[in-house]
Amino acid sequence: MDVLTPSTLDEALRLKAEVPAARPIQGGTDVMVELNFDRARPPALLNLNEVRELRGWSRENGTLRLGSGLTYTEAMAGPLAEAFPALAEASRTVGSPQIRNRGTIGGNLGTASPAGDALPPLLVRGAEVELASVRGARTLLLTEFLVGPKRNALEPDELVTAVRVPAGPGSETFMKVGPRNAMVIAVVSLALRVDGDELLASYGSAGPVTGLVRAPLSERAGFPEQVAAAASPIDDVRGTSAYRRHALRVLTTRALDRCLA
Amino acid sequence: MADAPQRARGEAQYTADVLLPGMLHAALLRSPHAYARVKKIDVRRALEAPGVHAAVGPEDVEALTDEPGFFGAPVAAIAANTVEQARAALELIDVEWEPLEPLLDPDEAVRRGQLTDEPRRNERGDFERALADADVVVEGEYRTQVVLHNPLETHQSVCRWEGDTLEIYTSTQYIWGIRSRVAKQLGVEPDNVRVVCNYMGGGFGAKNDPGEYTYVAAELARRTGRPVKCALTRREENLAAGNRNATIQRLTVGARSDGTITALGGEFVNAVGWDGWIAPTDGPMQTLYHCENVRTVTYGAKINTAPMKAFRAPGYVEGTFGLECLLDELAARLDVDPLELRRKNYAHSSNERPYSSKNLMECYRRAEPHWERRHELRTRSDSTWKYGAGLASQIWYGGGGPPSYAWTRVGSDGRITVITAMQDIGTGTRTAMAQIAAEELGVPLDRVRVELGDSARGPFASISAGSSTTPSMGPAVRAAAADAKRQIIEIAAQRHHLEERVLDISDGNVVSADGNLSSPLEEIVGLLENAQILGKGARGPNPTGMQVLTFGVQVAEVAVDVETGEVRVLRVAAIHDVGRVINPLGASSQVEGGIIQGIGHTLSEQRLLDPATGTVLTQSLDAYRLPTIADVPEIVCELIDKPDEHLTNLGSKGLGEPPIVPIAAAIANAIRDATGADIHSLPITREEMLRALEAAKQKQRGAPAAV
Ligand SMILES: Cc1cc2nc3c(=O)[nH]c(=O)nc-3n(C[C@H](O)[C@H](O)[C@H](O)COP(=O)(O)OP(=O)(O)OC[C@H]3O[C@@H](n4cnc5c(N)ncnc54)[C@H](O)[C@@H]3O)c2cc1C
Numbered sequence: 001m002d003v004l005t006p007s008t009l010d011e012a013l014r015l016k017a018e019v020p021a022a023r024p025i026q027g028g029t030d031v032m033v034e035l036n037f038d039r040a041r042p043p044a045l046l047n048l049n050e051v052r053e054l055r056g057w058s059r060e061n062g063t064l065r066l067g068s069g070l071t072y073t074e075a076m077a078g079p080l081a082e083a084f085p086a087l088a089e090a091s092r093t094v095g096s097p098q099i100r101n102r103g104t105i106g107g108n109l110g111t112a113s114p115a116g117d118a119l120p121p122l123l124v125r126g127a128e129v130e131l132a133s134v135r136g137a138r139t140l141l142l143t144e145f146l147v148g149p150k151r152n153a154l155e156p157d158e159l160v161t162a163v164r165v166p167a168g169p170g171s172e173t174f175m176k177v178g179p180r181n182a183m184v185i186a187v188v189s190l191a192l193r194v195d196g197d198e199l200l201a202s203y204g205s206a207g208p209v210t211g212l213v214r215a216p217l218s219e220r221a222g223f224p225e226q227v228a229a230a231a232s233p234i235d236d237v238r239g240t241s242a243y244r245r246h247a248l249r250v251l252t253t254r255a256l257d258r259c260l261a
Numbered sequence: 262m263a264d265a266p267q268r269a270r271g272e273a274q275y276t277a278d279v280l281l282p283g284m285l286h287a288a289l290l291r292s293p294h295a296y297a298r299v300k301k302i303d304v305r306r307a308l309e310a311p312g313v314h315a316a317v318g319p320e321d322v323e324a325l326t327d328e329p330g331f332f333g334a335p336v337a338a339i340a341a342n343t344v345e346q347a348r349a350a351l352e353l354i355d356v357e358w359e360p361l362e363p364l365l366d367p368d369e370a371v372r373r374g375q376l377t378d379e380p381r382r383n384e385r386g387d388f389e390r391a392l393a394d395a396d397v398v399v400e401g402e403y404r405t406q407v408v409l410h411n412p413l414e415t416h417q418s419v420c421r422w423e424g425d426t427l428e429i430y431t432s433t434q435y436i437w438g439i440r441s442r443v444a445k446q447l448g449v450e451p452d453n454v455r456v457v458c459n460y461m462g463g464g465f466g467a468k469n470d471p472g473e474y475t476y477v478a479a480e481l482a483r484r485t486g487r488p489v490k491c492a493l494t495r496r497e498e499n500l501a502a503g504n505r506n507a508t509i510q511r512l513t514v515g516a517r518s519d520g521t522i523t524a525l526g527g528e529f530v531n532a533v534g535w536d537g538w539i540a541p542t543d544g545p546m547q548t549l550y551h552c553e554n555v556r557t558v559t560y561g562a563k564i565n566t567a568p569m570k571a572f573r574a575p576g577y578v579e580g581t582f583g584l585e586c587l588l589d590e591l592a593a594r595l596d597v598d599p600l601e602l603r604r605k606n607y608a609h610s611s612n613e614r615p616y617s618s619k620n621l622m623e624c625y626r627r628a629e630p631h632w633e634r635r636h637e638l639r640t641r642s643d644s645t646w647k648y649g650a651g652l653a654s655q656i657w658y659g660g661g662g663p664p665s666y667a668w669t670r671v672g673s674d675g676r677i678t679v680i681t682a683m684q685d686i687g688t689g690t691r692t693a694m695a696q697i698a699a700e701e702l703g704v705p706l707d708r709v710r711v712e713l714g715d716s717a718r719g720p721f722a723s724i725s726a727g728s729s730t731t732p733s734m735g736p737a738v739r740a741a742a743a744d745a746k747r748q749i750i751e752i753a754a755q756r757h758h759l760e761e762r763v764l765d766i767s768d769g770n771v772v773s774a775d776g777n778l779s780s781p782l783e784e785i786v787g788l789l790e791n792a793q794i795l796g797k798g799a800r801g802p803n804p805t806g807m808q809v810l811t812f813g814v815q816v817a818e819v820a821v822d823v824e825t826g827e828v829r830v831l832r833v834a835a836i837h838d839v840g841r842v843i844n845p846l847g848a849s850s851q852v853e854g855g856i857i858q859g860i861g862h863t864l865s866e867q868r869l870l871d872p873a874t875g876t877v878l879t880q881s882l883d884a885y886r887l888p889t890i891a892d893v894p895e896i897v898c899e900l901i902d903k904p905d906e907h908l909t910n911l912g913s914k915g916l917g918e919p920p921i922v923p924i925a926a927a928i929a930n931a932i933r934d935a936t937g938a939d940i941h942s943l944p945i946t947r948e949e950m951l952r953a954l955e956a957a958k959q960k961q962r963g964a965p966a967a968v
Contacts, residue, residue, distance in 0.1 A: 096889075177825055177827070179886050179947070180889060180891070180892050181829075181889060181892045184886075185883070187947075237879060239946075239947075239948065243947065243948045243951070250825055251825075254824075
């Protein structure tokens with residue numbers, strides 16, 4: 001297996017166009033698991049770790065622009081945590097310190113798992129995903145980007161370069177239920193945001209894709225039930241569908257209390 | 262720790278580190294069916310794969326089977342230059358399977374009479390009559406799940422034939438057991454089997470026997486004329502490397518209204534699996550309390566699941582959960598303080614035989630301040646989080662026994678080597694043995710070196726299971742040290758024209774009682790030049806007619822989120838009576854490890870099967886959930902540390918197992934204290950917690966207003 005290591009975004013896009021089957025790798029916390037369990041045998045890895053353009057985050061006229069190489073550790077602290085508290089809370093629950101140091105937001109989008117913890121905070125902010133290829137750049141709403149369980153809208157020659165959310169004020173939080181206190185894939189997770197008169201909730205691990213539910217603030221009382229009803233959870237080794245619905249109700253109630261306190 | 266630097270620097274050689282010149286790697290083909298027949302097996306294509314040297318199947322090695330009775334049963338094996346090549350070649354073994362209908366329900370197995378053994382029945386007194394006469398009767402059905410050992414080092418062996426001698430480097434709890442079992446199985450002289458285990462990455466009871474990996478490596482090594490390593494992967498470790506079997510316990514207690522227990526009864530179904538033995542799930546009911554009328558029956562259900570193996574106090578962990586929860590339900594019914602109830606039913610002397618020592622009452626006394634904390638704790642409860650405390654008692658074996666031997670060697674440099682072919686399974690045994698020898702010989706610890714881990718280089722030593730390493734080996738080491746000391750004093754007496762009885766060794770000096778002589782040990786043994794002093798020691802018998810048992814009590818504090826069902830263990834106080842403590846740090850590590858492993862058993866760990874096919878669903882440490890450091894509570898460890906005067910020259914009992922015995926019941930009882938819900942099933946997942954809360958609500962609604 002070849003490892004291709006571009007040092008600029010242009011070079012990365014050129015390589016991706018030349019070898020579309022090359023698998024991008026950032027933190028590798030999903031890719032290496034797939035290789036270890038022999039679930040994937042890509043002919044090449046496209047190592048994006050040297051591509052500076054993908055790193056860090058910035059404020060750009062009213063939006064927060066998070067590079068696809070932004071790690072959970074970076075999202076957990078400092079001014080970004082203040083500007084995007086639900087993402088910071090979600091990041092703190094990811095894996096272990098080692099995973100948070102390596103794992104990236106872009107990788108979470110690439111994997112597009114319904115259990116991805118970065119997704120609910122991004123969804124309640126109405127995030128947009130920036131995609132690029134040698135053919136040019138395009139922007140998709142995150143809801144359009146996530147097309148199915150572990151499936152996204154990336155074309156074979158495309159890379160995720162960044163994700164953008166409005167920087168505006170609002171009150172938000174993230175909560176996660178897992179079977180133990182650390183190193184857990186969510187049994188269910190929930191991000192909730194109160195944006196002016198609107199309530200937005202996004203749940204993870206309770207449907208084939210991370211779901212998004214909206215309601216006017218005036219319908220607060222029925223919102224926990226609305227979120228639970230919107231979900232379509234399954235039974236698996238982590239929990240039953242009945243428990244997941246119940247937990248979503250509880251988490252939504254608690255998140256509303258927290259955000260509207 | 263005597264070997265801490267080696268461990269920290271990565272110099273300690275575990276079996277996983279053994280690399281012999283020309284060594285091949287084996288991989289095992291395992292059954293994809295919980296029950297099947299192998300109609301045809303053809304390894305020809307596999308033999309042609311790159312790097313492959315040999316293949317073996319059911320006809321070549323007895324540990325391989327053509328009628329697999331559980332998912333993951335070993336069927337065939339390949340040896341190749343690399344593990345990857347061996348694994349790749351497994352896919353080229355052509356097998357024609359005939360899947361059979363698996364039986365997975367232990368109750369159904371008992372109904373059908375599909376048992377591993379005759380049911381074990383025990384009765385003393387007249388249970389039926391006592392029950393009829395009781396003022397109150399409480400019944401309950403308790404269930405425990407299958408949990409896995411998952412030691413850090415997976416099961417593995419490296420085998421090499423040197424002429425007609427087989428060398429086995431293996432991760433084991435019993436060097437001498439491997440030697441005799443393999444010799445017998447292969448029909449070679451035990452002396453022609455050399456077993457080596459220098460450092461070992463944990464076993465918890467799953468590494469007492471050779472296992473298919475050893476037999477497969479031995480046969481493949483014989484066929485290829487090269488050393489062969491067979492190491493289980495983490496996935497295999499989660500399939501078929503042993504487990505604590507599930508149990509169903511239908512329990513009854515009858516008592517007088519003052520709390521005196523008059524009748525105890527239990528029907529226990531151990532879901533043994535395809536093979537294994539009936540662990541003493543009934544043990545705690547028979548031994549923990551004074552009760553004249555006790556009746557138990559224990560079934561071993563033979564079902565299509567991987568064989569159980571001993572696991573840290575097998576049977577007693579499961580049985581203590583049932584019994585100690587039942588006792589708290591009785592206490593709640595009678596409105597008696599749970600600690601009082603246990604004191605009231607204290608077993609002062611056992612029915613047949615006296616205890617060599619028992620300080621459980623002292624443990625209860627020392628538990629009091631921890632137990633008192635519950636009043637303050639409960640006041641922290643709000644509408645979401647409920648706080649409470651619970652306790653449970655512990656009884657278990659741990660006395661060890663003969664035979665076991667050790668040698669000591671004192672050179673003219675005054676340094677001492679302890680030699681015995683025992684194993685250190687990661688519990689700090691090297692350090693403990695060095696301490697025992699140093700104390701007996703009166704020399705600083707750093708003068709003593711312990712050589713162990715090789716059946717060709719030392720005398721027979723006991724198994725490291727049943728909390729027996731220190732109580733079995735310690736006395737032999739102490740006797741060997743005493744033997745050397747006697748000889749040193751003899752020489753010193755001659756040289757200084759003093760009587761032996763006035764001489765002693767202290768802090769590395771030979772000293773006389775009147776203080777006139779204080780001469781460094783080297784000056785005495787230095788006279789020897791190349792001669793050496795050799796000491797011999799043997800483990801004496803246990804006291805006749807006495808029961809040697811360990812005791813303890815644990816108090817757990819928990820918080821329960823009654824909306825999500827999350828349970829947090831906040832604090833555990835563990836008070837145990839294990840005789841004399843040799844190494845306080847090693848001892849508290851055992852207590853912490855036992856409690857953490859027990860918290861996994863109580864809250865999160867569970868091997869899950871597909872109920873229709875018997876396929877293991879939890880094949881990785883992602884799906885099988887061990888506790889993480891974030892799940893570990895504050896652990897307070899108190900040891901009574903009174904030498905058992907009847908037990909050996911050391912007075913020490915074992916501590917590897919006792920701490921895991923009461924923790925599940927202590928947590929469950931704390932949950933009842935916090936929420937009023939009765940826990941009847943492990944693990945207490947969030948869903949199980951919510952179910953128990955719901956059941957408590959129903960019970961309250963349905964129950965009469967007052968009793
Ligand atoms: C022990 C452990 C614990 C974990 N715990 C959690 C958890 O609690 N919550 C959680 O959400 N996840 C968890 N994960 C999963 C993983 O850490 C996250 O999904 C993480 O965000 C992946 O980021 P990464 O940079 O490591 O991705 P990588 O593994 O490098 O890549 C992941 C996927 O995205 C693709 N990709 C990466 N970058 C790009 C790009 N720029 N453009 C296009 N495609 C790209 C890759 O090709 C791959 O398909 C855990 C993983 C492990 C091993």
